[in-house]
Amino acid sequence: MSPTISFAAPHPALSHLSITQILELHTRFMNGEKVKDLLVEYHVETSYKQLQPLLPLRVLNDSPCPSCGSPMQQKWQTKSYGMPAPFCKPCGHEQGSHCCCHHCIEQRIRRANKEWAGQRLPYSRLLLKDKILLTALLLTHVGGVASVAGTGDLGAFAPSINGTQSFIGALWGAGAIVMVSAPHWVTDSLRSEWIYAAEEYGWSNNVSADTADDAALSASELLLRLRADLASSLASSDETALVGMIREVAEDYAFSYLDLQMSKQKLDITSESATRKVLRALIEVLSLADICAIGWQAARDCGNAYENKVATSRKHAANMLPGAMTRIAEMRSRKADPWKVERALNRVSRIERVLHDLLFGGHDSFFNWPLNTYYTDVVLPRIQNGRIVTPSKFPYQPPR
16 A cells, blocks of 8 residues: 555444455455455445445545645546546545636636736737727626626627627737636637637736736726727827728628528528628628618528528528628619618627727717718718717717
8 A cells, every 4th residue: 555545534334344454345346256245245234235435535645636735535446437536525626627626727717818827918019909899898897807798788799709709819819808717617628619608708808007017907997098098099090990890890790680680580691701792892881770671681581482492492592692682782772761770779789889989979870871971971080180970960869
């Protein structure tokens, strides 16, 4: 017997046996003798039909738990599963990659954060897009921890799951944020798996005031600084980044809405590249309210094509989507006042709120503006002379 191993108190049924006898009993069992016969021979009276529940836990005195420091413990070897993994009874840690104790989850999160687990990103290195995304993420922070989930009053962080993955991934990769909480079932594949249950993860900003050596600013401090910065420091050089982001977020919302309408028809979007090409063209000349109305009707037409056997399969019906959208857009252009989709304010993503409400004072009015008009009448005046268009200038004001 190794001098580094001791044993916990044995089961009362084995209390009359020495540890040497218990070791002998276990050895004979592992060599093939029947448990029933061994229990009779060693005068063990128990209702158990197996030996394992009776054996005292092995205490590994030279193997402290990495979480709480207590000696690890281990059950005895079995015929079916070999030697079980050591574990810590006080804190629940278990040796192996599958452990879900608090310590192991923290270690996985630390590895997922890579070098940013111990390094801060100076505020001066934030890009304009980073500032907009950070502001949107921190809007609903609680105790410095933010989630991508929506609230009763505010929408989710981004218009879609794909958008969330892209935007959070960009902030995380740049070191502007770090993951700080995760579900108990996480694995070492956090970098790729978090998106499947995105609302269950918590994020904290990782931005320092001046240098990478400084402690991270608190969420409240950073949010105040970001708001002041975005409200006052836009320049002509920001035009490309701003317009590019407006396009990106608008496409993300439109595609997400279209995907939802297709799912209601029990269809998938099978021609994503062609569909996005149509959306990009429409965003320049039509409002999202118009584009969503077009998408709703086009998805319904695809569903009807499948139901009426005009399409030979679901895939065939789904492939009709880009053409249907183009056709419907042309038909609507000939109508004086075609119907439009409306959306509640709590359906507006937090990125859209920051991008349009904070920077341009729009109160979600962009939803009813074509990008070409919005660019000329709203974006350019804001960038060139710092003037925010007053709400009365917008063609649509949502009910309060």
